Amino acid sequence: MSRFKIVIFLMAVGIAGSIIATAYWYYTRVLGHDTKLQGEIKQLQAQKTTLPDPGVKRFDKAVELLNENNFGEARVALVEMLKTFPDSSRAGEARRIIGEMNMDMLFSKEDNTARRDYIVQPGQGLQAIATKNQTTIECLLRANGLQSHMLQPGDKISVFPLDFEILIDASDKTLQLKLKGLPFKMxxxxxxxxxxxxxxxxNELKIASKSAIYNGKQVNALSPDFMEADKWLTATRGNNNFMIRSMPRAKAMQPAAAPVPAPAVPEAHAGKDKGGKGKQQQQSGKKGAQPTAEEATVPEPAPTGIFLPREDIEELYTIIRQQTPVVIIR
Structure with a gap:
């Protein structure tokens, strides 16, 4: 009987050992392998791998064409590069170059196919000509190199329409100019x-007004103060107004006015006028009294809109006319 118990005990020990060995093998070969594999995956994910950027090669080829003064082919190459590789690391620079080239072409006598000659009619000024030809006074001055508003009947000037659209992305903080639905400049x-x-x-804002203000006064494009003037374009729809402007100029801080000292009271009258102190207090509260350093002025509300570098506002002010559509997205 004791031998039978020993055999049973040994069999139980063997079975238990087999179970433990099987569990150990499963843990080390299956579960342990998965855990190791997951760790390796996390390490690979943590590594910043740089994927190939085929757009760089296209961009460099376009730059070579630019250096060879082959501007037409260079522009086509940059446009195709953006269509094929819009997320390339060179996409931003490609858009900038295309925008500069488009602006040069707009004022070029050879490349702007919409440019035509216009004969000044009797009684017409620059404003009437600009309105009739869907352009701006500033654009007429620049395109024709004019130094004066004075035109004579029979004068020949160059005109071309400015059919732009403005797309503002509030999230990306960008303003995209489109011409006939196609990207023109960013x-x-x-x-x-x-x-x-x-x-x-x-979606339905329109440029309602353009302002060039210098020292609180509106100035025109021929004024010597025009370049230094603060400029903005106001887009409006109903009660909504949105400004396209440069950053406000910093204003010099004005020192607070020092309090005016009260006149000295002669000793002879000091005892006679016991209410002198009350009178002085009443005088300090009269209308027209000088403000003290402790009296703070109410700050102006912060300006709103899209703020661009001054050189960009100068450019937009020249080519954007009233009623230009403006779309704002986020």
């Missing part, structure tokens, strides 16, 4: 501050 904003209460997107 501008990077310094900042965008959406006016309180304005909902984005806005």
């Amino acid at each position: 501008y990077n904003a310094i900042d965008i501050k959406v006016p309180p209460g304005m909902k984005i997107p806005q």
Whole structure:
């Protein structure tokens, strides 16, 4: 009987050992392998692998064409590069170059096919000519090298329409100029501050006014102060107003006015006028009293809109006319 118990015990030990060995093998070969594999995957994910950027080669080829003064083929190469590789690391620089080339072509006598001659009619000024030909006074001055608003009947000037659209992306802080639905030039904003209460997107805004202000006065394109003037374009729809502008110029801090000292009271009258102190207090509260250093002025509300570098605003002010459509997205 004791031998039988020993055999049973040995069999139980063997079975238990087999189970333990099987569990150990499963853990080390299956579960342990999966855990190791997951760790290797995490390590690979943590590594910043740089994928090949085929757009770089296309971009470099276009730059070579530019250096060879082959501007037409270079522009085509850059456009094709953006169509094929829009996420390339060179996409931003390609858009910038295309925008500069497009702007040069707009004012070129050879490359702008929409450019035509116009004969000035009796009684016409620059504003009437600009309105009739869907352009701006600033564009007429630049395109024709004019130094004066004075035109004579029979004068021949060059005109071309400015049929632009403006697309503002509040998330990317960009302003894209489109011409007849096609990308023309991209501008990077310094900042965008959406006016309180304005909902984005806005699809039907239009440029309602253009302002060039110097020392609080409106100036025109021939004024010597025009280049230094603060300029902005205001897009409007209903009660919504959105400004395209440069950053406001910093204003010099004005020192606070020092309090005016009260006149000295002669000793002879000090005892006679016991209410002198009350009178001085009343005088300090009279209308027209000088403000003290402790009296703070109410700050102006922060301006809103899209803020661009001044050179970009100068450019847009020249080529954007009233009623230009503006779309704002987020």
